[in-house]
Amino acid sequence: MATLKFLSIFIIYFAIVLGFVNSQGVEVGFYKKTCPNVEKIVKKAVVDYVSIAPTLAAPLLRMHFHDCFVRGCDGSVLLNSTKSNQAEKDAIANLSLRGFQVIDAAKSALEKQCPGVVSCADILALVARDAVSLINGPTWQVPLGRRDGRVSILSEATTNLPTPFDNFTTLKTRFGSLGLSVKDLVVLSGGHTLGVSHCFSFGSRMYNFTGKGDMDPNMDQKYIAQLKTKCKPNDVTTTVEMDPGSFKTFDTDYYTLVSKRRGLFVSDATLLTDKQTKAYVLAQLSSSGSTFFEDFGVSMVNMGKIGVLTEKSGEIRKKCAFIN
Ligand code: HEM
Ligand SMILES: *[C@@H]1O[C@H](CO)[C@@H](O)[C@H](O)[C@H]1NC(C)=O
Ligand SMILES: *[C@@H]1O[C@H](CO)[C@@H](O)[C@H](O)[C@H]1NC(C)=O
Ligand SMILES: *[C@@H]1O[C@H](CO)[C@@H](O)[C@H](O)[C@H]1NC(C)=O
Ligand SMILES: CC(=O)N[C@H]1CO[C@H](CO)[C@@H](O)[C@@H]1O
Numbered sequence: 001m002a003t004l005k006f007l008s009i010f011i012i013y014f015a016i017v018l019g020f021v022n023s024q025g026v027e028v029g030f031y032k033k034t035c036p037n038v039e040k041i042v043k044k045a046v047v048d049y050v051s052i053a054p055t056l057a058a059p060l061l062r063m064h065f066h067d068c069f070v071r072g073c074d075g076s077v078l079l080n081s082t083k084s085n086q087a088e089k090d091a092i093a094n095l096s097l098r099g100f101q102v103i104d105a106a107k108s109a110l111e112k113q114c115p116g117v118v119s120c121a122d123i124l125a126l127v128a129r130d131a132v133s134l135i136n137g138p139t140w141q142v143p144l145g146r147r148d149g150r151v152s153i154l155s156e157a158t159t160n161l162p163t164p165f166d167n168f169t170t171l172k173t174r175f176g177s178l179g180l181s182v183k184d185l186v187v188l189s190g191g192h193t194l195g196v197s198h199c200f201s202f203g204s205r206m207y208n209f210t211g212k213g214d215m216d217p218n219m220d221q222k223y224i225a226q227l228k229t230k231c232k233p234n235d236v237t238t239t240v241e242m243d244p245g246s247f248k249t250f251d252t253d254y255y256t257l258v259s260k261r262r263g264l265f266v267s268d269a270t271l272l273t274d275k276q277t278k279a280y281v282l283a284q285l286s287s288s289g290s291t292f293f294e295d296f297g298v299s300m301v302n303m304g305k306i307g308v309l310t311e312k313s314g315e316i317r318k319k320c321a322f323i324n
Contacts, residue, residue: 026308030122030144035114038144042123045106046130049099054248057131058195060099064128065191065303067121069178070160072307074149075120077157078103078320086154095161096198096239100321102127107320120320121146125304132296135194137250140297143304147314150323164201164265168274171267178306180299186277187299190284190292192268193254195247196239199231202264207233218269220261240264252292255284 031038050056067077070088078100081087089097103123110118122144133139162174175185205216206224215224230240241247242264243254254263258281263269271277284290315324 026143026145026305026310028141028143031114031118035110035117037113038110038118038122039126041109041113042106042126043130045102045109046127046134048105049102050131050134054135055195056099056102057135057248057250059097060102060131061128061191061194063097063099063103064124064300065188066095066097066157066161067124068303068306069162070157071149071151071153072309073121073125073146073304074307074309074314075124075146075317075320076149076152077124078120079152079323080321081154085152087152088154088157089152090154091157103320111318116316116318118316119146119148119314120317121148121308123320128300132250135248135250138293138297140300143301145308145310146304147309147311148317148320148323149309149314162267164197164267165204166267166270168270168277171270172274180302180306182274182276183280183295184299184302186271186280187292187295188303189268189271190252190254190296192263192265193243193246193249193251195242197242197264199227199235199238199240202227202266203231203233203235205266206231216266216269218261218266218272219263223260223262252284252287252290255281255290255292259285 046060050060063077064073066088067073067075070076077088077097079087079089081090103120106123106127107118107120110123122142125142125144125146129140129142160174162171166174171185172182175181180188205219206228207213207215209216215221227240231238243251243257246253254268257263258268258271261269261272263271271281284292318324
């Protein structure tokens with residue numbers, strides 16, 4: 001027993017000394033020597049676009065989330081389809097991701113200063129952070145050093161992304177299988193303080209919840225009546241603000257809405273069905289007790305570590321839409 005313990009300490013010690021443990025991960029300041037202005041350059045691209053079009057912040061945040069949940073944070077969400085393969089982007093185009101021009105602007109500026117050095121996956125992580133902080137959200141340090149993947153498959157985006165109809169158990173399992181906690185789930189869901197949703201993402205809650213032409217009893221019925229004036233049955237074009245009135249500002253409103261049973265999705269409402277997530281939602285309502293801003297940075301860093309490629313795996317793409 002003692003020998004075994006000694007042996008394992010010995011192995012862990014050498015793993016650390018040889019860098020096996022640390023080098024597997026991402027780290028703040030990764031490009032300090034190879035591209036010292038990386039953060040400045042990316043931020044400029046975000047400021048250039050988002051200060052003119054603040055609604056872009058939402059899809060830019062969502063882009064990093066989708067990237068990380070499908071094949072890990074490897075930039076695969078940015079790849080265009082080829083003739084033989086439909087990429088994640090195809091699913092994502094349907095899901096209304098936009099803002100690819102911001103990523104491209106950052107990438108081409110970076111290629112001028114430090115060609116072939118900064119991955120598209122890292123650009124996504126920085127852009128998400130900068131977009132959030134530019135619209136009054138928190139800021140955080142982004143560990144870097146991700147490399148870009150060479151594969152993007154449409155069907156994986158369809159099966160790996162959580163759906164707006166997922167219940168708590170399903171969400172917990174999905175997040176858990178990627179190494180994210182229940183706390184990460186409730187914190188990252190707060191991203192829904194931003195942006196818009198198509199009516200079809202919550203249409204059944206208004207019109208046909210159990211297939212009997214009924215409404216979701218877990219949604220404020222007055223709110224449903226209001227939403228019905230905007231969303232007609234089977235409406236596939238209209239979008240509504242997820243946080244009406246401040247959908248362009250990062251704040252704690254999401255939790256107020258969820259607590260009033262005005263979260264748009266079943267996946268939002270379901271946060272009231274679990275003790276831990278419900279307690280978190282309610283704790284954000286007092287302005288003095290809210291920890292959402294600090295928590296969001298921590299959970300974004302956690303999300304940004306999902307399935308990263310480092311060292312010799314993957315590549316540094318020259319253009320984010322194409323493998324080299
Ligand atoms: C918990 C599981 C999640 C589900 C089921 C979910 C689902 C959705 C859905 C259905 C939409 C609307 C799409 C549409 O109809 O156009 C949406 C929008 C959005 N989601 Fe999530 N999401 C989840 C987690 C996240 C996370 C982790 C983030 C980021 C931290 C995020 C950020 C956003 C943003 C910013 C938008 C608005 C996009 C825009 O305005 O273009 N979501 N989400
Ligand atoms: C790649 O995708 C972008 C946006 O989805 C599109 O504008 C562009 O034309 C595509 N490029 C090629 C060469 O297909
Ligand atoms: C959650 O959804 C899954 C998949 O749709 C289902 O199998 C499960 O029974 C649901 N759990 C609860 C508690 O409703
Ligand atoms: C409601 O759902 C049921 C079962 O899926 C379907 O048969 C019915 O046509 C739907 N009604 C409407 C108005 O969409
Ligand atoms: C608008 C849009 O991009 N629609 C696409 C959604 O996905 C299907 C299946 O991949 C495509 O055929 C559509 O063109």
